[in-house]
Amino acid sequence: MNKNAFRQLSYGVYVVSTWDNGRATGCTANSAMQITSDPATIAVSINHDNYTNQCIQDTGRFAISILGEHSDPGIIGTFGFKSGRDNNKFDEVESLVKGYMPVVADACAYIVCEVVDKMETSTHTVFLGKVVDADVLKQDDAMTYAYYHNVIKGKSPKNAPTYIAEEQPAATGTKYVCGVCGYEYDGEVPFEELPDDYTCPVCKQPKSVFVKKG
């Protein structure tokens, strides 16, 4: 079996959110698909280890914020590389309340669902949600996982100080890679000379988690 075949399945980039006793929380997810059209239902797959899983089971409701190519990639870091058990993720990301659920304001669309069924597997719960609210928030192409992997992770966002690096690669062959999300620093300024408060543009982790490669 060649597991590289799995990489050819297409996914989006989503934040799946819900309430935790009145506190908004959520996690990033790639696996969501519409199942029926009338009534509209959507399936999402959430790992048992994600704190959001238990919160969805308790609340019986979840929202899917669909990130666009122009959504701030830092959202992926906030929701993807920390646990909602210990972090108020929505303190860092502007939110809206839609269909009584917290959604990410910088998403291109959202879908709010009420859990109507679920399928348990060894590591994940597949929640089947009946859509109770949905809307487009801004015109943008949906971010695919391939786009996130190939475009965002490969370079800094345009408004980051490192962006110019694309035309002027660093003189050294040494690479610094974020030990949390795998983002590869490719800025013009040598990594060692970056300010101490430099953080990974994708997952917002501090300079200290970067590891030297090559």
Next chain:
Amino acid sequence: MNKNAFRQLSYGVYVVSTWDNGRATGCTANSAMQITSDPATIAVSINHDNYTNQCIQDTGRFAISILGEHSDPGIIGTFGFKSGRDNNKFDEVESLVKGYMPVVADACAYIVCEVVDKMETSTHTVFLGKVVDADVLKQDDAMTYAYYHNVIKGKSPKNAPTYIAEEQPAATGTKYVCGVCGYEYDGEVPFEELPDDYTCPVCKQPKSVFVKKG
């Protein structure tokens, strides 16, 4: 509720296939996602009305052929716009047998699964399959549904007689649209002058199913 939000979910383009009493059959699908990694499981959603659904229930096994951007778009027509009940779809498309299942030879990768669970909804079955075989067949970017919709449907394949139309749009403002798959003819040769055996490059339906618009 604005159902346009659903269009922002990302999908691939797949052929889900199985055996029907020793005869290979299948249908196109967009909804497939990996659920667990060890053991690897994949969920696919298949409409009850697809003949393939019943065949998967009987066989307990299915294959997912992942189409690439360079796969023949006619495959989508063969598997997507006819019923396997009355058509031997694999007669028109080159196949391989992998993991004891028929797969599309022109796909960029395949995944063969054994059904381990399922979730029923009003119109679709979500099959959970444990992967028993998988491999990459050729280097290609996976075709996303957005690519199919925006690129393939919007114009003819490069090797089709209509391709030149891109630089030389038809003189008339009238459009001819395939009544089966929605493909919009935009060839240089006026639609009326196309030979009688012209078929839709996407779904292979005859010239007679095209409808005039505009």
